[in-house]
Amino acid sequence: MHPALVRKKNLLIALLILFACSIAQAREAKTLAELVAMFDDKQCAECHGEIYSQWQGSWHAKAVNSSLKGMRNFIAVGLAKEWQTPLTKAQLLKCLDCHAPAVNFASEELAVEIGELIVTAFEEKGSAQGVRAAETLAKLNVGCYSCHNIKANGVAPGLRGAPAEKVIYGPNGDDGDDFHQSVASSDLQTSAFCMQCHGVYHAPDGETIQCNTLSGSYRHGYLAAGGSKSCQDCHLNKGHLFPGGHDLETVKEGLGLRLEVAPYQHLPGQITGVKNPADWVPSAVITAFVDNRAGHRIPDG
Amino acid sequence: MVLEVTAKDSDGKELFKSEKKWFEIGVDPDRDMRYGAWQIKGIIDLTLPPLTTQREQYLVHFDTDIDEVTVEAKLWYYLSGGRGELVYEEERTLDF
Numbered sequence: 516m517h518p519a520l521v522r523k524k525n526l527l528i529a530l531l532i533l534f535a536c537s538i539a540q541a542r543e544a545k546t547l548a549e550l551v552a553m554f555d556d557k558q559c560a561e562c563h564g565e566i567y568s569q570w571q572g573s574w575h576a577k578a579v580n581s582s583l584k585g586m587r588n589f590i591a592v593g594l595a596k597e598w599q600t601p602l603t604k605a606q607l608l609k610c611l612d613c614h615a616p617a618v619n620f621a622s623e624e625l626a627v628e629i630g631e632l633i634v635t636a637f638e639e640k641g642s643a644q645g646v647r648a649a650e651t652l653a654k655l656n657v658g659c660y661s662c663h664n665i666k667a668n669g670v671a672p673g674l675r676g677a678p679a680e681k682v683i684y685g686p687n688g689d690d691g692d693d694f695h696q697s698v699a700s701s702d703l704q705t706s707a708f709c710m711q712c713h714g715v716y717h718a719p720d721g722e723t724i725q726c727n728t729l730s731g732s733y734r735h736g737y738l739a740a741g742g743s744k745s746c747q748d749c750h751l752n753k754g755h756l757f758p759g760g761h762d763l764e765t766v767k768e769g770l771g772l773r774l775e776v777a778p779y780q781h782l783p784g785q786i787t788g789v790k791n792p793a794d795w796v797p798s799a800v801i802t803a804f805v806d807n808r809a810g811h812r813i814p815d816g
Numbered sequence: 817m818v819l820e821v822t823a824k825d826s827d828g829k830e831l832f833k834s835e836k837k838w839f840e841i842g843v844d845p846d847r848d849m850r851y852g853a854w855q856i857k858g859i860i861d862l863t864l865p866p867l868t869t870q871r872e873q874y875l876v877h878f879d880t881d882i883d884e885v886t887v888e889a890k891l892w893y894y895l896s897g898g899r900g901e902l903v904y905e906e907e908r909t910l911d912f
Binding site for chain 1: 817819821823838839840842851852853854855856857859861863864865866867868869870871872873874875876877878879880881882883885887889891893894895901903904905906907908910912
């Protein structure tokens with residue numbers, strides 16, 4: 516090949532690499548503001564007001580701040596002391612891939628910054644700095660895009676491909692006026708969709724994380740015993756509030772109690788320690804029946 | 817998850833009490849009990865399994881001068897670390 520051509524080819528390759536990097540960067544946020552703007556759930560409120568306010572009351576909406584202590588311990592004790600490993604994006608995703616999936620699209624530096632915010636929010640609780648950190652972290656959660664985009668194809672990535680930017684995956688595929696394109700996906704209605712986050716987690720490096728393990732019980736306890744309901748069948752009856760163990764009404768639905776008592780008089784002289792050994796002894800057989808009507812073990816964790 | 821069964825006399829004095837707990841324990845590879853999601857590699861499962869009914873049965877003897885007993889069963893739900901919520905209670909009064 517002519518040297519000039521080689522130079523041209525090298526330039527072309529360099530340009531191609533640059534181009535590929537810029538595509539990747541388009542999906543990588545350098546600041547928290549950028550990350551939040553990429554997956555801005557507030558926009559959904561305009562047209563889906565009721566769903567948005569249900570979701571705001573849900574545990575999905577506060578999935579980082581409600582678990583701050585555990586995550587701080589992972590960073591300050593788990594990584595720093597037990598594993599003696601630096602805080603990196605890959606390490607942080609061992610928690611946030613489920614608690615705030617948007618962090619998959621943070622730059623390495625931003626992810627580390629988020630990890631540091633978690634430590635500050637917990638350790639400086641009450642101080643101005645701690646309050647500010649918690650307010651910032653409140654923007655990270657299991658939001659609309661987490662389910663309707665980021666994790667939407669996670670059950671069958673081979674079949675469905677990676678989720679397309681800004682596209683909404685839902686049960687019917689109805690477009691959202693001029694705001695969003697939609698793709699019909701039955702995946703969101705499957706239990707497997709929820710189990711991505713509600714089961715044992717396998718990180719890319721092989722580490723297993725056991726945060727919420729009730730999926731195992733759903734599969735091996737409930738389905739195996741003949742249960743046929745999906746997670747959605749039981750947990751969407753208050754819409755996007757997704758009530759669970761924090762909701763007494765839901766807890767009541769999942770449990771049953773029955774008491775049976777059969778009194779009788781026990782023969783005199785057989786029970787020691789009674790005041791009058793010559794007398795009949797008032798006695799009772801007490802039986803309590805406790806039912807689990809949920810789709811998995813109770814309690815979890 | 818706690819089932820609390822008590823028996824009291826007509827003055828409210830406790831004659832019998834039993835508690836049954838359903839819960840799980842996380843352990844690390846050395847089988848030391850752990851709380852951290854990153855530390856837990858195994859579960860000791862002592863929870864209520866789905867689609868089943870648990871039966872807890874007690875044979876209780878009272879004293880010979882007892883003529884009235886109130887039996888109570890309470891089912892409590894505890895969220896990790898939180899205070900218990902009373903889910904169901906049932907009561908029977910026995911006359912001897």
